[in-house]
Amino acid sequence: xxxxxxxxxxxxxxxxxxxxxxxxxxxxxxxxxxxxxxxxxxxxxxxxxxxxxxxxxxxxxxxxxxxxxxxxxxxxxxxxxxxxxxxxxxxxxxxxxxxxxxxxxxxxxxxxxxxxxxxxxxxxxxxxxxxxxxxxxxxxxxxxxxxxxxxxxxxxxxxxxxxxxxxxxxxxxxxxxxxxxxxxxxxxxxxxxxxxxxxxxxxxxxxxxxxxxxxxxxxxxxxxxxxxxxxxxxxxxxxxxxxxxxxxxxxxxxxxxxxxxxxxxxxxxxxxxxxxxxxxxxxxxxxxxxxxxxxxxxxxxxxxxxxxxxxxxxxxxxxxxxxxxxxxxxxxxxxxxxxxxxxxxxxxxxxxxxxxxxxxxxxxxxxxxxxxxxxxxxxxxxxxxxxxxxxxxxxxxxxxxxxxxxxxxxxxxxxxxxxxxxxxxxxxxxxxxxxxxxxxxxxxxxxxxxxxxxxxxxxxxxxxxxxxxxxxxxxxxxxxxxxxxxxxxxxxxxxxxxxxxxxxxxxxxxxxxxxxxxxxxxxxxxxxxxxxxxxxxxxxxxxxxxxxxxxxxxxxxxxxxxxxxxxxxxxxxxxxxxxxxxxxxxxxxxxxxxxxxxxxxxxxxxxxxxxxxxxxxxxxxxxxxxxxxxxxxxxxxxxxxxxxxxxxxxxxxxxxxxxxxxxxxxxxxxxxxxxxxxxxxxxxxxxxxxxxxxxxxxxxxxxxxxxxxxxxxxxxxxxxxxxxxxxx
Amino acid sequence: xxxxxxxxxxxxxxxxxxxxxxxxxxxxxxxxxxxxxxxxxxxxxxxxxxxxxxxxxxxxxxxxxxxxxxxxxxxxxxxxxxxxxxxxxxxxxxxxxxxxxxxxxxxxxxxxxxxxxxxxxxxxxxxxxxxxxxxxxxxxxxxxxxxxxxxxxxxxxxxxxxxxxxxxxxxxxxxxxxxxxxx
Numbered sequence: 001x002x003x004x005x006x007x008x009x010x011x012x013x014x015x016x017x018x019x020x021x022x023x024x025x026x027x028x029x030x031x032x033x034x035x036x037x038x039x040x041x042x043x044x045x046x047x048x049x050x051x052x053x054x055x056x057x058x059x060x061x062x063x064x065x066x067x068x069x070x071x072x073x074x075x076x077x078x079x080x081x082x083x084x085x086x087x088x089x090x091x092x093x094x095x096x097x098x099x100x101x102x103x104x105x106x107x108x109x110x111x112x113x114x115x116x117x118x119x120x121x122x123x124x125x126x127x128x129x130x131x132x133x134x135x136x137x138x139x140x141x142x143x144x145x146x147x148x149x150x151x152x153x154x155x156x157x158x159x160x161x162x163x164x165x166x167x168x169x170x171x172x173x174x175x176x177x178x179x180x181x182x183x184x185x186x187x188x189x190x191x192x193x194x195x196x197x198x199x200x201x202x203x204x205x206x207x208x209x210x211x212x213x214x215x216x217x218x219x220x221x222x223x224x225x226x227x228x229x230x231x232x233x234x235x236x237x238x239x240x241x242x243x244x245x246x247x248x249x250x251x252x253x254x255x256x257x258x259x260x261x262x263x264x265x266x267x268x269x270x271x272x273x274x275x276x277x278x279x280x281x282x283x284x285x286x287x288x289x290x291x292x293x294x295x296x297x298x299x300x301x302x303x304x305x306x307x308x309x310x311x312x313x314x315x316x317x318x319x320x321x322x323x324x325x326x327x328x329x330x331x332x333x334x335x336x337x338x339x340x341x342x343x344x345x346x347x348x349x350x351x352x353x354x355x356x357x358x359x360x361x362x363x364x365x366x367x368x369x370x371x372x373x374x375x376x377x378x379x380x381x382x383x384x385x386x387x388x389x390x391x392x393x394x395x396x397x398x399x400x401x402x403x404x405x406x407x408x409x410x411x412x413x414x415x416x417x418x419x420x421x422x423x424x425x426x427x428x429x430x431x432x433x434x435x436x437x438x439x440x441x442x443x444x445x446x447x448x449x450x451x452x453x454x455x456x457x458x459x460x461x462x463x464x465x466x467x468x469x470x471x472x473x474x475x476x477x478x479x480x481x482x483x484x485x486x487x488x489x490x491x492x493x494x495x496x497x498x499x500x501x502x503x504x505x506x507x508x509x510x511x512x513x514x515x516x517x518x519x520x521x522x523x524x525x526x527x528x529x530x531x532x533x534x535x536x537x538x539x540x541x542x543x544x545x546x547x548x549x550x551x552x553x554x555x556x557x558x559x560x561x562x563x564x565x566x567x568x569x570x571x572x573x574x575x576x577x578x579x580x581x582x583x584x585x586x587x588x589x590x591x592x593x594x595x596x597x598x599x600x601x602x603x604x605x606x607x608x609x610x611x612x613x614x615x616x617x618x619x620x621x622x623x624x625x626x627x628x629x630x631x632x633x634x635x636x637x638x639x640x641x642x643x644x645x646x647x648x649x650x651x652x653x654x655x656x657x658x659x660x661x662x663x664x665x666x667x668x669x670x671x672x673x674x675x676x677x678x679x680x681x682x683x684x685x686x687x688x689x690x691x692x693x694x695x696x697x698x699x700x701x702x703x704x705x706x707x708x709x710x711x712x713x714x715x716x717x718x719x720x721x722x723x724x725x726x727x728x
Numbered sequence: 729x730x731x732x733x734x735x736x737x738x739x740x741x742x743x744x745x746x747x748x749x750x751x752x753x754x755x756x757x758x759x760x761x762x763x764x765x766x767x768x769x770x771x772x773x774x775x776x777x778x779x780x781x782x783x784x785x786x787x788x789x790x791x792x793x794x795x796x797x798x799x800x801x802x803x804x805x806x807x808x809x810x811x812x813x814x815x816x817x818x819x820x821x822x823x824x825x826x827x828x829x830x831x832x833x834x835x836x837x838x839x840x841x842x843x844x845x846x847x848x849x850x851x852x853x854x855x856x857x858x859x860x861x862x863x864x865x866x867x868x869x870x871x872x873x874x875x876x877x878x879x880x881x882x883x884x885x886x887x888x889x890x891x892x893x894x895x896x897x898x899x900x901x902x903x904x905x906x907x908x909x910x911x
Contacts, residue, residue: 089753244783
C-alpha cells in the first residue's frame with residue numbers, strides 16, 4: 001500500500017512541478033508534495049532569551065514570512081538545558097494575542113470602568129509628565145511610588161524613579177522569596193544555589209518543583225529521583241505532582257514545618273551526627289543551638305506536625321548519613337507564615353550542621369561573571385525616608401526592594417507622608433498583593449496611576465494611562481548575568497519588529513524623562529547600553545558570540561569548596577556561618593529559631609493555601625490561548641470529608657468567605673488535600689475585560705487573603721487566612 | 729539517506745512525566761494545531777484515598793502502528809504510511825469522512841473544522857527528514873520521550889528496548905503500535 005501511495009505522490013509531484021504551483025520536499029530517492037509548506041526562503045533563526053517567567057531560558061526563535069512560528073530550546077544554556085516549558089513555547093501567542101495592548105491609552109470613564117481613549121505617544125507622555133509634576137509640586141518627589149517586578153528592562157524604570165527623586169521603589173521580593181533570601185544571608189552571608197544534580201537526599205517543604213515552575217532544578221530532581229536514586233522527602237498539605245514523584249510524602253499540618261526541622265536538628269545533635277569538623281571550623285553559636293533544641297523532641301514535633309516521631313528520627317538519620325550530599329531545599333515563593341524567616345533560618349542551620357556547605361551535592365555559593373556597565377550621569381540620593389519605614393520596622397530587609405504590605409498600610413494611612421502617584425512596571429499589585437479591597441482603596445486614593453505592561457493587567461485596568469510595552473520577542477534588552485553553580489550570560493535580541501504601536505520600556509522611560517527634564521540620565525540607546533555590557537564579559541568577541549548564540553556559559557566543571565579555606569571570611573558579622581546570630585539579637589529578633597504554634601482554624605473554617613501551576617506565571621498567561629486550554633478556570637480544592645458534611649458536590653459552585661472578602665468558584669472535591677485546608681490556584685477571576693479568557697472566570701485569591709507579614713523580612717504571609725466555605 | 733531502511737518509533741518513560749504540557753504546546757506551535765485540538769496529550773490517572781494517593785501521567789500521540797487500521801479504512805487513500813513507519817494524512821485527498829478517527833484504537837486523530845480534513849501527529853516528519861527530532865521530544869524538560877530508528881542497532885531506543893521492560897497499548901488490536909512505554 002505504501003508503495004502505491006509513493007508512486008502516486010511521485011506522479012502528482014511531476015504534474016505539480018509542471019504546473020509550478022507548489023514547493024517540493026526531497027525525501028530519499030522519492031520526491032513528493034507537501035502542501036502548505038512554502039519553501040520558506042525567508043526563514044531565520046534568532047537566538048534570544050525567554051521572558052515568560054524569571055528563569056531566563058534560552059530559546060531559538062524560528063521566523064518565517066516575518067512571523068514568529070516556533071520557539072525551539074537552545075541547548076547551550078545550563079539554566080535551561082535544551083528545554084522550553086509550556087509557557088516558553090506559548091510565548092508566540094503573546095505577540096499575536098488579540099487582547100494585548102496595542103497603543104497608549106488614557107482613561108476617560110471612572111477608574112476600572114474600562115472606558116479608554118487611544119492616544120498618541122506624545123499625548124500619553126505629556127499627560128503623565130504633567131500629572132507627575134503636579135504631584136511632585138504638591139507632595140515632593142517622595143509623593144510618587146514606583147512598583148516593578150523582575151525584568152531585563154526593569155533597571156530603566158527604577159532609574160527613572162530614582163532620578164525623579166523618589167525613595168519609594170518597591171519590588172516583588174516581599175511578595176515572593178524575601179524570607180528565604182534574608183534567612184540564608186543572615187546565616188551564610190549569601191544566598192546559595194542547591195546542587196540538586198548531585199544530591200543524594202533532598203527534603204522539600206512545599207516547594208512544588210515538579211508542578212509550579214519548570215527550571216533546571218526540576219530537571220535535576222526528576223533525573224535524581226527517577227534515575228540516580230536520590231531520595232526525595234516532601235512535606236505539603238496537598239498531594240501535588242511533586243508529592244506523587246517523591247519517595248515519601250507527609251501531609252504536614254500547615255505552619256508547623258519549623259517543628260519538623262527543629263526536631264531533625266534535635267535528633268542529629270542528640271545522636272552526635274552533625275559534622276564536628278565543619279561546625280568547629282566554619283560556624284559560630286553551635287553550643288547555644290545544642291541547648292536551644294533540647295526542648296524540641298521528635299515526640300513533641302509529632303504532636304505539632306502530625307508526622308510520626310519515628311519517621312522524623314529516621315529522616316534525620318538518613319539526612320545526616322547522606323551528608324554532605326543532602327539538602328533541605330529552600331524553594332521559591334516562600335511567603336507563607338508570620339514566622340517564615342525563622343523557618344527558613346532553621347533550614348539553613350540544619351544544612352549547616354551536617355556540613356553540606358560548598359560541597360558536591362550540597363549548597364553551593366553562586367559563581368559570578370563580570371559584566372560591563374554603561375556609565376551615565378549619577379543623580380542625587382533621594383532626601384526623604386522611605387514611606388514603608390523599612391529602617392524602623394524591618395532593619396535587616398533589603399532596602400532597595402521595599403516592603404509591599406507595610407508600604408500599602410502607610411500609604412493608606414497617609415503616614416509618615418502622603419503618596420499620591422503610582423507608577424507601575426510589569427507588576428500586577430491587584431493580584432499579587434493580599435486583600436484586593438485594600439489595594440483598590442489605595443488606588444482610589446491616588447491622584448495619578450500609570451502602568452507600563454504588555455497586557456491589560458488588573459492593575460492597568462485601574463490606571464489613568466497605560467503605556468504598551470513591546471513583548472520580549474520584539475525587543476532587545478540589557479545583558480543578564482545568571483550567577484549559579486554553572487554561571488551563564490544571556491542576551492535577548494529583537495526577533496521581529498513590534499507589530500503594534502508599542503515601545504520597549506527604555507523608550508517609554510526616555511519619553512517620560514524628556515518631559516520631566518531628566519533626559520540627561522537616559523541619553524543612550526539600548527545598543528550603546530548593551531555594547532558597554534558586552535565589553536567586560538569574559539568572552540572572546542563577546543558581541544558577536546552573544547548575537548549568534550544568545551547565551552554563553554562558563555565551561556568546565558564547577559569548583560566546590562572555594563569558601564572552605566581557613567582564611568575565608570563569610571559576609572556575616574563574625575565572618576563565620578552564624579548559627580546563633582548576634583545581628584538578629586541586636587535587631588530584637590530571636591537569635592535562634594523559636595517555635596510558636598500557628599493559630600488553627602476554628603471549627604467549620606479552613607486554612608486557605610495557595611499555589612502555582614507551571615502553565616502560568618503568577619497572574620500572567622492565564623489569558624494565553626494556548627495555555628488557557630489546559631485550565632480554563634480555577635477551583636477550590638476541598639477534602640471529601642468536610643465536603644460531604646457541607647453537602648458540597650464536585651464541580652458545584654461554592655462561596656468562599658474570609659474576613660476581607662468573598663468569592664464564588666467551583667469546588668473540586670478531592671482526596672488530594674488535608675481536611676483542614678482548602679486550596680486555590682492563583683491567576684483567575686480577573687477584573688480586566690481585556691483578559692477576555694479569564695475575565696470574571698474563577699476567582700482571585702487576592703480578594704480573600706488577609707494582610708499579614710513575616711516579622712523579620714516583611715514578606716507577605718499568604719497562608720494565614722481562614723475561610724468559610726458554603727454551597728452557592 | 730534512504731528511508732526504506734528506517735523504522736521510526738518513540739520510547740516513553742512515563743514515570744519522568746510531570747504533566748507540564750511543554751510537548752503539547754510545542755506541537756501546537758510546530759504543526760499549527762487548531763485551538764481545542766491536540767496531536768499529543770497526557771493521560772492522567774489519580775487514585776487512592778487521603779493520605780494514600782497516587783498520580784500517574786502518560787504522554788500519548790499517534791502510535792504510528794506497524795499495521796495502521798486508520799490507513800486500512802481510508803476510502804480515498806488519504807491516510808497512508810511511509811516506509812519508515814510514519815503514518816500521515818494527505819490533506820488534498822481527505823474527504824473528511826472520519827472513518828479513520830473511528831478506526832484508530834487510540835483516538836489519536838481529530839477533525840479540523842477549518843479545512844474539513846483529519847489531522848494527526850506526523851512525528852514531525854518535516855523535521856525528521858532534515859535530520860531533526862520531533863518538537864515534543866526536543867522541548868521536554870525531563871526528556872520523557874526518546875525518538876529514534878528501531879532498525880539502527882546503535883540508537884538509544886534500540887538500546888532501551890533491549891535492556892528495559894516495556895509495554896505497548898492495546899496490542900490485541902493487531903495494529904502493532906510503535907509507542908513503547910517503559911515499565
